[in-house]
Amino acid sequence: MDRLWAPWRMSYITAPKEATSECVFCRAAAAGDDAAYQVLMRGQLCYAILNRYPYNNGHLMVVPYDHVADLTEVSDAGLAEMLQLAARWTAVLRQQMRCAGFNLGFNLGSAAGAGIRDHLHLHLVPRWDGDTNFMPVVGEAKVLPETLDETWQKLSAAWVATQG
Numbered sequence: 001m002d003r004l005w006a007p008w009r010m011s012y013i014t015a016p017k018e019a020t021s022e023c024v025f026c027r028a029a030a031a032g033d034d035a036a037y038q039v040l041m042r043g044q045l046c047y048a049i050l051n052r053y054p055y056n057n058g059h060l061m062v063v064p065y066d067h068v069a070d071l072t073e074v075s076d077a078g079l080a081e082m083l084q085l086a087a088r089w090t091a092v093l094r095q096q097m098r099c100a101g102f103n104l105g106f107n108l109g110s111a112a113g114a115g116i117r118d119h120l121h122l123h124l125v126p127r128w129d130g131d132t133n134f135m136p137v138v139g140e141a142k143v144l145p146e147t148l149d150e151t152w153q154k155l156s157a158a159w160v161a162t163q164g
Contacts, residue, residue, distance in 0.1 A: 025049075025063050025119040038152045041159045043085055045078045048159075050152055051123070053115075057146045058097040058126040058155065062086050069118050070108060082122050088162070089124055096158045099126035 028037040028049055038050040040060060051059040062085045064078045071079065090102055103125040107114040 023067055023119050024116065025121065026067050029063070029065050034156070035149075035152065038148060040089075040152065040156050041085075043081055045075070045081045046085055048085060048089060050148055050155075052148065054148070055103075055125050056127065056131065057151055058093050058099065060089060060093075060124050060155070061121040062089070062124065063119065063121045067118070068120050070120065071106065074120060086122055086124055089159075092155065092158050092162060093124065093126050096154055097126050098128075100129045101127040103127060 028039055029047060031037045031039070034040075034042075038052070040048040040050065045066075046062050046064045048060050048062050051061055062082050064074055064082065066074065066078065068074055074082070086104060090104075093099055093102070103123070105123050106120065107123070108117075108120075110117050
């Protein structure tokens with residue numbers, strides 16, 4: 001049996017579940033409490049948010065405010081802001097997380113692995129040399145050494161500092 005220590009998951013597991021069809025990205029965009037939703041920053045057409053089920057520490061997403069499912073539904077200005085924010089966030093993540101590289105990508109449709117297929121989002125996943133170690137290869141488990149709240153505090157403060 002695989003066991004992985006992830007204490008932040010207990011609050012999710014034990015919390016009452018809302019029966020809602022509301023989009024999690026739209027809910028986060030409309031919320032006034034960025035810390036509760038782990039929204040890192042808000043742009044004019046898009047915002048950045050931590051992934052609640054990250055592949056690695058620092059895994060964030062750039063999300064348009066508009067509830068659209070496909071790249072063809074986003075304005076040219078929205079697409080430009082998504083990529084501009086992705087570029088700026090790679091610089092912040094590189095400085096704060098000391099990562100060596102990134103995977104950036106869209107999962108368009110359930111066949112492509114989209115967990116949330118109705119609201120477009122761009123994944124930014126920090127990578128380190130050797131971050132595929134024995135845990136995911138042999139143990140089929142990923143270890144994340146920092147809580148999402150700690151990552152949110154660090155990255156949101158770093159973003160503010162870059163706005164100088």
